[in-house]
Amino acid sequence: MKKGIVVDREAKYIGVYLAEEDKVYTGIPRKKVLKKTKICAGDYVFGEIIDNESFAIEDIEERKNLLIRPKVANVDKVLVVQTFKLPPFDDFLLDNLLVVYDYLGVEPVIVFNKIDLLDDSEKEKLQEIINIYKDAGYEVYKISTKTEEGIEKLKNSLEGSIIIVAGPSGSGKSSLVSKLTGLNLETQEVSQKTKRGKHTTTRVTLYKISQNTFIADTPGFSSVDALVFMDKKQVKDYFREFLRYDCKFSNCTHTKEPDCGVKEAVKKGEISCQRYKNYLKIIKEDLSLAEKICQN
Template sequence: MTNPQDNLQEKASSYTGQIIKALSGFYYVEETETKEIFTTRARGQFRNTQTTPLVGDFVEFTATNTKEGTVMKILPRYSEMVRPAVANVDVALLVASVTEPQIQPKLLDRFLVYLESVNVEPVIYFSKLDLAKEKDHDQIKFFIDTYTNVGYKVIVSSSLDEMLDKLKDIVRDHTMVVVGQSGVGKSTLLNRLLPGLDIETGEISTSLGRGRHTTRHTELHDIFGGKIADTPGFSSIDIDQLDKILLSNYFPEMRAIQDQCQFRGCTHIHEPKCAVKNALAAGEIAQTRYDSYLQIFEEIENAKPKY
C-alpha cells in the first residue's frame, strides 16, 4: 500500500532552475536538468524582504506537480541590470552605428561605464558600416582602434549576416542582452536573431505605440548554445549614483595603471604625479576617453541624492 506521505513528498520535490520569463506575478522556470518549464509563484517571504525574483535568476523551487511550483530561494546573482530587469547577464552587445546616428563617444563611454559597474562584459558592435560615407572612414577607424586598444571585444562587419556569424562564439554558454542608443539597429538585430518577435524598428512607430510586438515583459530565448533577452535593452542610462572615487575602475585603461599614482584615491584630475595623466600625455590613453571620464566625474559630483 502506498503511503500518502510519500505521495505528498513526491509532489513537493525540490529542484533548481533559471527564470526565463516573468509575467503577471508568475515566474516561468526552466529546470536545470530536464529543461522542462514550470509555472511558479514566489513564496510570501520575498514580499517581506522586498526581494523581487528577476528573469535570469537561478532559483531553488518546489514542484507541486509536473508543471507548477513555488520559488523558494533566489541563488546569489553575479550581475543585475535595471533596464531591462535581468539578472546573471554575462554579455551585453553594445550597438553603436557609424552613421544615422553617428557615433557619440561620450554616450558610448557612458554605456561602457554602466556595464562595467554591473559586472557585465561589453562587446561593441559597430553597425551600418555599409552606409558610411568615405569621408568618415578615418574617424570610424579611429574609434574602432580606440576601443580595441582598450581591450574591449569589437565586432566589425559590413553585413548583418556576417555579424551574426561572428556572434555565435560570443553567445555560446552565455546570457546576452542588446543595448545602445535609439536608432542604431538593436531591434533589427533582434528580429533577425529571433524571427517572429516583430519588435518595432522605427522610432516613429515606437512612439505611436504601433506594431505587432506589444509585449512588455522580458524573456530569455535559447540561441547559439546560449540565451538572449528578447528586449532591445535601454537607450539611456543613469550613472550619477556611482562613486566618483571608483569611477576610474570602470575605465580599463585607467584601472590597469592607477596603482602607480602617487596618491591613494587619486581622481586623475588635479593631483601631481598621476599615472593616468602621464599616460594621457604620452598618447597611451585616448583624449576622447579621458574627456568622457571628466564629464561623468563631474556629473556624479554634482548629482543630487536620490531617496
C-alpha cells in the same frame, strides 16, 4: 530537484525554462520561496515538474547580480549597441554606459551595427574608433543586422551567458536580438525627420539563443549619467586603460595633481584624448584640463 531559469516575469506570471525538456513551464513558487525574495527574470530556480504545464519552485540560487533597468538577475554581458551613423555615434553616451556596466559587474561588449551603410572613408573612421576601445580593453564587434555580416561571430562569443542590450534608440537593438534568437521581434525604423529611433520595446523577456544562452530585449538609453550610480571619485576606476598607469598620489583623480601617470599617457598618445575628455565631462571637470595636455 530540477534546475531552471526564469525567462518571463510579468505581474504574477513566472515562466521557467528547463533545458532538459526544452520547454517553458508556469512557475508556482512555494510560500517559503516567496518569503525569501521576489523572483526575477534571470533567476536560477530549483523545483519539481507538477504536470505538463506547471513547475513547483522550491528554492532560488543566490544571485551574482540584479540589474534594475531592466530587472534581470545573473547578467553576464551587456551588448552596448552603437552605430557610426543613423543615429550618429555618441562617444560620451558610450563611455557613460561602459563605466556604469563595469561598476555593476556586467561585462560590456561593444557592437557597431549598420556597417552596411558606411562608405570606405566612414569605415576607416569607424576602425579608428574601434581601435581606441580595443586598446582600452573592450571586446568590439562590427555587424549588420540587414546583411547579417558579423552576426555568427558575435553569437558564438555569447555562449553560456545571460545577456542584456543597451544603447541609443534606433541603433537596432531589437533587430539584433531577432537575428541572435531567430525570432521576429518588433522593430522601428529610424525617424527620417530626427534621425533618431522611436523606442518600441515595452516588455522585458529573456529570449533563448541556445539552451544555456539567453538575451533580454530592453529599453534603449538616450542618455545616462554615471554619477547617478557612483561617486565622482569612483569613475576613474572604470576607465580601464587608466588602471595601467601609476601616479604620485594613490587617490589621484587625474585632473590637477602633479606627476600623474594617466595625464602623461594622454600627452604621449597612449590614452585617447577623446576618452580622457569624456572622463572629465562625466566627473564634471573643466575640459580645459584636457586641452593643455592633449596632442593636436
